[in-house]
Amino acid sequence: MAHVRTLLRNQVKTLLLGNTAAGTNIFVNPVNELGPGDLPAILISTRDESVERQTQNGRLRRTIQLVLFCWIAANSDYDTVADDLSAEVESILIPTAVTLANDIQLVSTKMDLSNRGEKIEASLQMQYTVYVDTMIDDPYNKV
Secondary structure, three states: OHHHHHHHHHHHHHHHHHHHOOOOEEOOOOOOOOOHHHHOOEEEEEEEEEEEEEOOOOEEEEEEEEEEEEEEOOOOOOOHHHHHHHHHHHHHHHOOOOOOOEEEEEEEEEEEEEEEEEEEEEEEEOOOOOOOEEOOEOOOOOO
């Protein structure tokens, strides 16, 4: 069985796959090299997780930081492309769609330019806070 963080990353990938300008360039594992034909692309990661006991019977509230790294070719219109991609992602990752989550909320976005060799790329980092309730002895299933 998979941990709820793994299930969350996979569900987000399924929701985004083919439904944004990134097309099928949606990854849940680190990617060593993205070529110009691979952009835009989205890398899905879960970062920090905090856990709080909610009830005496062992119900836990997991607060998971879900981060989407969106890589975009840095042309003269990269900021508009990033905003459009962000809007696509935001319209898909809503609480009713991410059924594994008890709630999901976009908390920040950050735009950056990076120089990787001869290529300049733009990246957009979208951070979500995701709340998932599980039982203390069952990190595999939402309650």
